Amino acid sequence: MSQVLSVFGIGFIVSYLGSIPPGTLNLTVIQLGIQSHHRAALSFAFASAFVEFFFAGAAVLAQQYFMSNPSWSGHFELITAIVLHMMGLINLTYRKNGRSKEATLSPKIGFWQGFILSCVNPMAIPFWLTVTTALEAANWLTISPSNLVFYLFGISLGTLLLLWHASLFGRRLKALQDKPWLMYRLPGFILLTLSFYTFYQWTL
Numbered sequence: 439m440s441q442v443l444s445v446f447g448i449g450f451i452v453s454y455l456g457s458i459p460p461g462t463l464n465l466t467v468i469q470l471g472i473q474s475h476h477r478a479a480l481s482f483a484f485a486s487a488f489v490e491f492f493f494a495g496a497a498v499l500a501q502q503y504f505m506s507n508p509s510w511s512g513h514f515e516l517i518t519a520i521v522l523h524m525m526g527l528i529n530l531t532y533r534k535n536g537r538s539k540e541a542t543l544s545p546k547i548g549f550w551q552g553f554i555l556s557c558v559n560p561m562a563i564p565f566w567l568t569v570t571t572a573l574e575a576a577n578w579l580t581i582s583p584s585n586l587v588f589y590l591f592g593i594s595l596g597t598l599l600l601l602w603h604a605s606l607f608g609r610r611l612k613a614l615q616d617k618p619w620l621m622y623r624l625p626g627f628i629l630l631t632l633s634f635y636t637f638y639q640w641t642l
Contacts, residue, residue: 441580441585442584442585442588445579445580445581445585445588445589445592446588446589446591446592447592448573448578448579448589448592449494449588449589449590449591449592449593449596450592450593450595450596450599451592451596452569452573452593452596453490453494453592453593453594453595453596453597453600454596454597454599454600455596456565456569456596457596457597457600457601458600463482463486463552463555463556463601464600464601464604466482466551466552466555467479467482467483467552467601467602467604467605468604468605470482470548470605471604471605471606475548476605476606477548478547478548479548479601479602479605480548480602480605481548481549481552482548482549482551482552482601482605483552483597483598483601483602483605484549484552484598485548485549485550485551485552485553485556486552486553486555486556486597486598486601487594487595487597487598487601488553488556488594489552489553489556489557489562490556490562490593490594490597491590491591491593491594493556493562493563493566494562494566494589494590494593494594495586495590496563497562497563497564497565497566497567497570498566498567498570498581498586498589498590500563500567501567501570501571501574502581516637516640519633519634519636519637519640520633521564521568521633523630523633523634523637526626526627526628526630526632526633527626527630528626530626530627530630566593569632571636572632572633572635572636575635575636575639576632576635576636576639
């Protein structure tokens with residue numbers, strides 16, 4: 439039971455924190471919160487969490503295949519370190535260019551808008567593939583057939599809660615977008631640290 443709770447908690451925390459940097463999904467739901475479309479925002483968040491469950495599942499299964507194949511495992515740890523390093527550098531060198539375009543959304547199409555935007559999110563699978571590999575390399579996470587679903591539920595709940603919080607505190611969160619150190623620099627340093635650790639594990 440303790441391992442199940444640990445896997446669930448790690449999935450929840452990483453998903454929640456990983457959804458903070460501004461992107462298509464949270465910027466859209468922030469705008470819904472500003473416009474007081476809370477029911478549409480909740481539907482949007484549920485749809486996004488639903489899609490995230492399956493995207494994360496696909497990423498974990500791909501990661502397990504690569505790591506269980508001796509001809510892939512060593513190379514995959516190196517690829518993971520490189521991807522994490524690139525993601526960290528992108529966050530550290532980010533420069534905001536003007537104000538983000540505001541989105542509008544009707545409560546009737548909130549769910550489908552969230553579903554479609556989540557399905558075309560190109561970073562979901564690579565993100566969970568690399569993060570899961572880095573967590574396992576650091577011995578913070580052990581995925582097994584018996585606890586995989588709890589890891590995915592944690593990820594979905596983290597996405598749902600972050601998007602709902604974004605809608606409730608839209609104005610406050612929108613102001614945080616003007617604080618690049620909090621929104622980008624800190625996540626960038628964390629990603630770089632994970633990349634260095636993963637590269638170190640690869641050299642052993």
